[in-house]
Amino acid sequence: MSDRAFPPSTEPGLTPPDLRPDDLAPDSTVRDDADGGGSEDATAISRAALAAEPIDARLGRRQWPLPKQADPNAPLLEVTNLRTHFTLESGIVKAVDGVSFRLDYGEALGIAGESGCGKTTTALSLVQILPANATIVEGSIRLMGIDLVPKTENQLRRYRWREISIVFQGSMNALNPVRRVRDQIAEPIEMRLGQSPRAARKRAGDLLELVGIPRKRGHAYPHELSGGMRQRAMIAMALACDPAIVIGDEPTTALDVMVQAQILELLEELRRKLGLSLVLITHDLSVIAETCDRVLIMYAGRVAEEGPVDEVFRRPRHPYTQKLLAAFPNIAADRRTLEVIPGLPPDLRDPPPGCRFAPRCFAAMAICSEEVPPEMTFEGVRVACHLYHVGDDGRPVTSAPVNALGPTAAGAG
Amino acid sequence: MDEDLLRLEGLEVHFPIRRGIMDSIMGRVKMVVRAVDGIDLTLRRGEVLALVGESGSGKTTTGRVVVKLTRQTAGRITFEGEDVSGTWGTKALRDYRRRVQIIFQDPYETLNPKQTIHDFVAEPLIVNKLASGDEREARVIAALESAGLRPASDFMHRFPHELSGGQRQRVVIAGALVMGPDVIVADEPVSMLDVSIRTELLRLMLDLRHERGLTYLFITHDLSLAWVIADRIAVMYLGKIMELGPAEAVIRSPRNPYTRALVSVSPSPDPPGTGARARRTILAGETPDAAHVPTGCRFHPRCPVAFDRCTVEEPPLFDLGDGHAAACWLAEKDALS
Numbered sequence: 196m197s198d199r200a201f202p203p204s205t206e207p208g209l210t211p212p213d214l215r216p217d218d219l220a221p222d223s224t225v226r227d228d229a230d231g232g233g234s235e236d237a238t239a240i241s242r243a244a245l246a247a248e249p250i251d252a253r254l255g256r257r258q259w260p261l262p263k264q265a266d267p268n269a270p271l272l273e274v275t276n277l278r279t280h281f282t283l284e285s286g287i288v289k290a291v292d293g294v295s296f297r298l299d300y301g302e303a304l305g306i307a308g309e310s311g312c313g314k315t316t317t318a319l320s321l322v323q324i325l326p327a328n329a330t331i332v333e334g335s336i337r338l339m340g341i342d343l344v345p346k347t348e349n350q351l352r353r354y355r356w357r358e359i360s361i362v363f364q365g366s367m368n369a370l371n372p373v374r375r376v377r378d379q380i381a382e383p384i385e386m387r388l389g390q391s392p393r394a395a396r397k398r399a400g401d402l403l404e405l406v407g408i409p410r411k412r413g414h415a416y417p418h419e420l421s422g423g424m425r426q427r428a429m430i431a432m433a434l435a436c437d438p439a440i441v442i443g444d445e446p447t448t449a450l451d452v453m454v455q456a457q458i459l460e461l462l463e464e465l466r467r468k469l470g471l472s473l474v475l476i477t478h479d480l481s482v483i484a485e486t487c488d489r490v491l492i493m494y495a496g497r498v499a500e501e502g503p504v505d506e507v508f509r510r511p512r513h514p515y516t517q518k519l520l521a522a523f524p525n526i527a528a529d530r531r532t533l534e535v536i537p538g539l540p541p542d543l544r545d546p547p548p549g550c551r552f553a554p555r556c557f558a559a560m561a562i563c564s565e566e567v568p569p570e571m572t573f574e575g576v577r578v579a580c581h582l583y584h585v586g587d588d589g590r591p592v593t594s595a596p597v598n599a600l601g602p603t604a605a606g607a608g
Numbered sequence: 609m610d611e612d613l614l615r616l617e618g619l620e621v622h623f624p625i626r627r628g629i630m631d632s633i634m635g636r637v638k639m640v641v642r643a644v645d646g647i648d649l650t651l652r653r654g655e656v657l658a659l660v661g662e663s664g665s666g667k668t669t670t671g672r673v674v675v676k677l678t679r680q681t682a683g684r685i686t687f688e689g690e691d692v693s694g695t696w697g698t699k700a701l702r703d704y705r706r707r708v709q710i711i712f713q714d715p716y717e718t719l720n721p722k723q724t725i726h727d728f729v730a731e732p733l734i735v736n737k738l739a740s741g742d743e744r745e746a747r748v749i750a751a752l753e754s755a756g757l758r759p760a761s762d763f764m765h766r767f768p769h770e771l772s773g774g775q776r777q778r779v780v781i782a783g784a785l786v787m788g789p790d791v792i793v794a795d796e797p798v799s800m801l802d803v804s805i806r807t808e809l810l811r812l813m814l815d816l817r818h819e820r821g822l823t824y825l826f827i828t829h830d831l832s833l834a835w836v837i838a839d840r841i842a843v844m845y846l847g848k849i850m851e852l853g854p855a856e857a858v859i860r861s862p863r864n865p866y867t868r869a870l871v872s873v874s875p876s877p878d879p880p881g882t883g884a885r886a887r888r889t890i891l892a893g894e895t896p897d898a899a900h901v902p903t904g905c906r907f908h909p910r911c912p913v914a915f916d917r918c919t920v921e922e923p924p925l926f927d928l929g930d931g932h933a934a935a936c937w938l939a940e941k942d943a944l945s
Contacts, residue, residue, distance in 0.1 A: 309802040309803070309804060310773075310802055421894055422663075423894055451662040451663055451829060451895075452662065452829065452830070452831070452870065452873055452874055452875075453662060453869070453870065453873060453890070453891055453894075454662075454894060455873075455875075456873035456875075456888065456890045457890055457892075460890055478802065478803070479875070480803075480877040481832075481875030481876050481877045482875055484875065484876065484877050484878060484879045485875050504879050505879045508877060508878065508879045509878075509879065518804070519803065519804065520877055522803045522804050522806070522807050523803055523877045524830070524832040524833050524835060524836045525832060525876045525877055525878065526831055526832040526835050526859060526871065526874045526876050527876035527878050528876070528878070530835060530836055530855070530856075533806075533807045533810065533811075533836055534807060535804070535807045535808050535811065536804035536807075539772060539774075539805075
């Protein structure tokens with residue numbers, strides 16, 4: 196089983212395999228149906244269909260062989276108890292401190308949190324492109340059952356680009372300013388997949404068209420493209436080697452709202468067409484609400500809450516999630532009060548014992564500053580908070596809003 | 609409350625494009641970037657007016673003209689009924705600048721890393737010879753404490769790198785407050801900050817409005833933010849105001865197709881219900897560059913409901929009553945004559 200290798204198709208093109216997720220009968224009994232998620236939109240359906248697809252059909256999507264030790268029955272990505280620490284002169288920063296999650300085939304997972312919560316470090320850890328002073332001190336990152344943590348730099352090359360690729364935020368910094376866009380996209384195809392320069396350039400052109408850039412514009416240098424176009428080019432590059440997982444690290448943060456909508460729509464379309472799995476790192480909860488299936492809320496290097504977007508955003512359980520959502524301006528709601536989360540995130544060189552959110556939490560109890568809350572699961576939602584106990588019904592505990600930016604303030608004319 | 613404090617009339621800012629020597633020899637037509645292309649806007653005393661637009665819409669340029677950092681190429685600016693359009697030079701502007709202050713987006717770049725907080729806040733008082741000695745100290749302390757940095761003595765002698773992002777932005781606000789202004793132009797004041805810190809600053813700004821009777825021109829790209837903070841919203845596109853009105857009217861019943869599209873794509877943290885995605889209007893393409901403004905209505909090439917007239921004739925801002933106005937031919941039938 197483990198040495199199953201799939202021969203590359205003779206013509207590496209971009210035509211999606213015959214088996215489109217939309218064509219599949221949505222007769223599946225997937226997890227989401229079980230927790231009564233309610234309104235399923237087009238994306239959710241495609242995901243449900245994908246999850247229902249037989250394993251081999253999924254692998255059949257690939258145009259390149261699987262890694263040799265891949266176990267086709269293992270989850271696509273399973274991160275267990277990941278700890279990534281930075282060594283500074285002033286101490287050790289526990290940027291990621293015991294994070295676990297999994298990503299299924301065709302799924303989009305959003306990782307959210309404020310600056311410094313460890314979301315980007317988590318993403319960089321997945322492909323191990325961390326700064327020199329950072330190390331993964333514990334945990335495993337299993338891609339199709341293969342643990343990537345102990346791999347050497349050389350071995351990791353097999354996985355970067357070809358299995359997991361990243362779209363970064365600052366497309367102006369991430370692209371090489373003195374090389375034509377097409378050539379930059381062709382490079383990983385040549386280097387990683389061993390294609391001829393000619394074939395690589397052709398595929399780069401195909402990729403540009405796929406993301407909505409005319410093939411001819413590939414001759415442009417990055418500065419000749421607009422911000423939205425550059426971000427599209429970055430996405431094309433991330434797709435160059437037909438990876439199973441694309442990580443977007445704040446992929447739309449610097450863009451205008453209309454361009455952001457275009458890019459998010461593109462990602463969604465690509466996900467459906469190519470059966471991609473997506474990890475979206477962002478501070479913008481609304482972007483996650485619109486594009487992801489599941490959300491993982493991080494606080495100070497740990498998981499606060501994780502679960503289906505619909506459940507977590509409608510009925511947040513962790514006080515941090517509740518406050519974070521209440522602090523977010525929402526154009527679809529009434530001119531609602533915006534809430535304040537008092538205080539600042541902790542210094543991760545010396546995090547508070549117990550729950551790290553306790554010093555800022557409206558519901559903090561004595562136990563919160565003593566014991567680290569265990570992660571518990573209710574209705575598919577994982578939450579780490581002392582308000583909940585194993586055996587409870589897991590109904591969200593909420594508080595009356597305090598410290599709000601009230602309508603009296605906003606409405607006075 | 610409805611008193612007009614500051615008024616812009618027919619404001620235009622055109623930036624010439626630098627031309628090569630060949631262009632001059634060949635006598636090619638001079639090109640200009642029409643950053644702001646004829647806008648009328650009134651800031652009423654005590655209100656929060658949000659100026660919303662995408663990059664390149666001219667919203668920041670408008671803000672800079674209001675504080676007289678950028679020279680308008682045409683149009684009039686009146687402040688408390690007095691024409692200040694032609695007032696230039698540090699000396700002449702001293703009084704105006706005392707009353708109209710600006711806060712920029714990035715507190716990391718606004719603050720001088722080698723200057724203490726005290727010196728940053730005291731500098732405008734020294735430069736403008738407004739106060740010295742004990743009075744100056746008292747005003748610096750009062751400004752810092754008004755901006756929520758209490759007690760001021762804890763912060764005064766620190767350097768910017770010793771503060772968090774939110775605290776830095778408070779220092780910037782203190783620097784504006786120390787002059788005792790009437791109007792604050794806030795250019796994306798919270799865009800660099802995390803949501804949890806953002807609310808505190810917005811609340812501070814609104815509290816200050818009540819305490820000190822401030823008026824804000826709040827410039828932002830984020831319609832959701834404008835929705836929660838502003839009394840009135842003006843939506844700009846390519847140097848023109850497309851829609852203007854009370855926040856409720858502009859967001860809930862937008863009359864310009866551009867505003868409608870912007871509202872529809874503004875993401876919200878509510879998970880989309882059935883069909884929510886279908887209601888989105890994603891405009892194709894990007895804002896054209898302001899050196900090549902389309903003919904007629906400048907939005908027509910991207911407008912989903914454009915018709916013949918839109919390509920040739922530019923719609924004026926039709927008054928739809930209750931302070932709501934939209935620049936769209938489709939709104940003409942409802943316009944008050």
